[in-house]
Amino acid sequence: MTFSDGEKIIILMLTELHAKLQVEGEMEPEFLRSAIFNDMLWSIKWKYTGIPFSESDDPPVVRDVLDILEMWSSIERSYAKLPPNDREMLQQKLGVHAESPRFQGFDGNNESEHVSTALFLVNELDRFVEFKGRSLNCHYPSLDIHHRMLGVFKPLRKKFALTHISAADMLAVLEEQVHPSNRTA
Amino acid sequence: MISVAGEVGPATDPKRLRGVDSARIARELSEYVRLVLDESSHFPADIANEARDFCDRLGPDIQALAEARIPEVQKALGTRIHQNILAFQSHAKKLADDQQVEPLKTQNRGAK
Numbered sequence: 509m510t511f512s513d514g515e516k517i518i519i520l521m522l523t524e525l526h527a528k529l530q531v532e533g534e535m536e537p538e539f540l541r542s543a544i545f546n547d548m549l550w551s552i553k554w555k556y557t558g559i560p561f562s563e564s565d566d567p568p569v570v571r572d573v574l575d576i577l578e579m580w581s582s583i584e585r586s587y588a589k590l591p592p593n594d595r596e597m598l599q600q601k602l603g604v605h606a607e608s609p610r611f612q613g614f615d616g617n618n619e620s621e622h623v624s625t626a627l628f629l630v631n632e633l634d635r636f637v638e639f640k641g642r643s644l645n646c647h648y649p650s651l652d653i654h655h656r657m658l659g660v661f662k663p664l665r666k667k668f669a670l671t672h673i674s675a676a677d678m679l680a681v682l683e684e685q686v687h688p689s690n691r692t693a
Numbered sequence: 694m695i696s697v698a699g700e701v702g703p704a705t706d707p708k709r710l711r712g713v714d715s716a717r718i719a720r721e722l723s724e725y726v727r728l729v730l731d732e733s734s735h736f737p738a739d740i741a742n743e744a745r746d747f748c749d750r751l752g753p754d755i756q757a758l759a760e761a762r763i764p765e766v767q768k769a770l771g772t773r774i775h776q777n778i779l780a781f782q783s784h785a786k787k788l789a790d791d792q793q794v795e796p797l798k799t800q801n802r803g804a805k
Contacts, residue, residue: 534696557705574711581712582762635712
């Protein structure tokens, strides 16, 4: 979705009128303002799913962030359900990388578009609410790590249908957190 | 309540349901079912029976929605729930109109 500069001004003025007149409608002016000011216009289609907007793809960064959030959501949910012996096996094989695996976010300095997109999805669109309250800024370059993990996770996704990852599959995904050149045989 | 079910309802695009909190939607729908059941004792017999059937029909779908992670499944369940609510509301309204009974009112939450 794109707005011209004029349309942005018109919508912002309408949201001000909406607030001033205390209109109780179905549109949320604060959300629209946030979408415009944060340059997240794609999110309007996500928010108002009942409006028959024209067909269009979301920006590549949104699709990338969604893939990563979906993967970590599955990992965290599945890990919480693993029996103690499976957790122990993961810790023996992966050490610190298997201690309660938790989505740390992206690098706020060099991956800021990913951080802001993830924060918008979680806080403004109420998606992946399990990550609410986290800063999602890990302060280290993370995209290579997430993408290596996704390379293993995506083919597996069909197998477990986003429900529960087995310990063996989780081991394969979490192993990718370690750079290949730093892995022991 | 229609707008809550509509968040995963027939008009939604599954690719934009990724990460949606279907457990929260299911909780809100369960509250609605509980309200209908609570109020059903005040309804005339035919509306009360209809209300109980409606809640029985909705229960398994709401439970499945709470656990659903796949957008296509969420949409299928949401669509069925949405249609059931619409059908019940129109039927209950007709019965209420026929008998001049005040239909059950629920809070309008606005769009999500």
